Amino acid sequence: MxxxxxxxxxxxxxxxxxxxxxxxxxxxxxxxxxxxxxxxxxxxxxxxxxxxxxxxxxxxxxxxxxxxxxxxxxxxxxxxxxxxxxxxxxxxxxxxxxxxxxxxxxxxxxxxxxxxxxxxxxxxxxxxxxxxxxxxxxxxxxxxxxxxxxxxxxxxxxxxxxxxxxxxxxxxRKPRLPIEAVYSENSYPQNNEETEKYIDEFNEILGAYYENRTENNRSDTWTDQLHRKLSKPVxxxxxxxxxxxxxxxx
Ligand SMILES: Cc1cc2nc3c(=O)[nH]c(=O)nc-3n(C[C@H](O)[C@H](O)[C@H](O)COP(=O)(O)O)c2cc1C
Known part of the structure; x- marks a missing residue:
């Protein structure tokens, strides 16, 4: 729609x-x-x-x-x-x-x-x-x-x-996590393995985005990005x- x-x-x-x-x-x-x-x-x-x-x-x-x-x-x-x-x-x-x-x-x-x-x-x-x-x-x-x-x-x-x-x-346009990773019905997602699968999928999509984008292209994933940022005090x-x-x- x-x-x-x-x-x-x-x-x-x-x-x-x-x-x-x-x-x-x-x-x-x-x-x-x-x-x-x-x-x-x-x-x-x-x-x-x-x-x-x-x-x-x-x-x-x-x-x-x-x-x-x-x-x-x-x-x-x-x-x-x-x-x-x-x-x-x-x-x-x-x-x-x-x-x-x-x-x-x-x-x-x-x-x-x-x-x-x-x-x-x-x-x-x-x-x-x-x-x-x-x-x-x-x-x-x-x-x-x-x-x-x-x-x-x-x-x-x-x-x-x-x-x-x-x-x-x-x-x-920058990709986003698969919908299933952020939207669930009636309860918070209980299965972390499934969420990790969505994160893997997203890392692949985002990796390709970073490699192919026209400005500031690089080799990176969402998980690496998060780890770099969140492991330092801010x-x-x-x-x-x-x-x-x-x-x-x-
Ligand atoms: C509260 C907030 C603060 C942000 N601060 C910055 C910032 O200081 N500098 C910047 O370049 N982008 C900033 N951003 C933009 C995010 O980096 C951006 O929204 C995210 O990477 C997704 O990219 P997109 O907006 O192009 O889809 C901020 C976004 C939000 C929501």
């Missing part, structure tokens, strides 16, 4: 090189509106989107991420989890109770889920306009510095960026930072 929406979604590929053509204020407005219309836990709308138009801040963010396309794109969004808004228009006695409750893991999840859903709506809206996008998690290479650059108050943390612009490259300062902002403290 296919329609234009499904086609847009199934054609997704991250774009890391953009033409100089700027995107319009109207496009940005529509993309943000689409983000805002995503479902949101308890109607909380627990996120903020910060558009970066100041070239100095953009440059700083690009240095933190180590990725040139964070500077060179049509527009850059930073998606933040935000529980701070709930402390506004609240009298002191109530504020104390709310602050205490906002510190739990549940509210940390609520805000990160809300922000992520909004972001994916933004991505699809942008792609439906012929634009390309790339999520930017590498901003968390120095999350405290991003916090400073964007003047974030307590209970607001940056989660990831998203570059947007007209594509200046045509990467091949961004260990994030825990302390997140807690220092009031999130996930209890």
């Amino acid at each position: 296919n329609n234009q929406t499904i086609e847009t979604i199934l054609n997704h590929k991250s774009i890391r090189k953009y033409t100089n053509e700027p995107i319009t204020k109207e496009q940005i407005h529509t993309i943000v509106q689409a983000a805002q219309q995503a479902s949101t836990s308890s109607y909380y709308q627990a996120y903020n989107i910060i558009g970066i138009t100041d070239p100095t801040i953009k440059k700083e963010l690009s240095l933190i991420s180590g990725q040139s396309y964070v500077e060179n794109n049509g527009h850059l969004f930073i998606f933040c989890a935000n529980l701070n808004r709930f402390l506004l228009k609240t009298d002191e006695s109530f504020k104390e109770k709310i602050t205490e409750n906002l510190m739990n893991t549940e509210h940390f999840l609520v805000a990160t889920i809300d922000a992520s859903l909004a972001a994916q709506n933004a991505a699809i809206a942008a792609e439906s306009m012929g634009l390309g996008i790339c999520y930017i998690g590498s901003l968390r290479n120095n999350i405290a510095k991003v916090d400073q650059l964007l003047n974030l108050p307590p209970f607001v943390i940056p989660l990831f960026g998203m570059t947007i612009g007209y594509p200046d490259q045509e990467p091949e 961004r260990e300062d994030v825990t302390t930072y997140v807690k220092s902002k009031g999130f996930n403290k209890k």
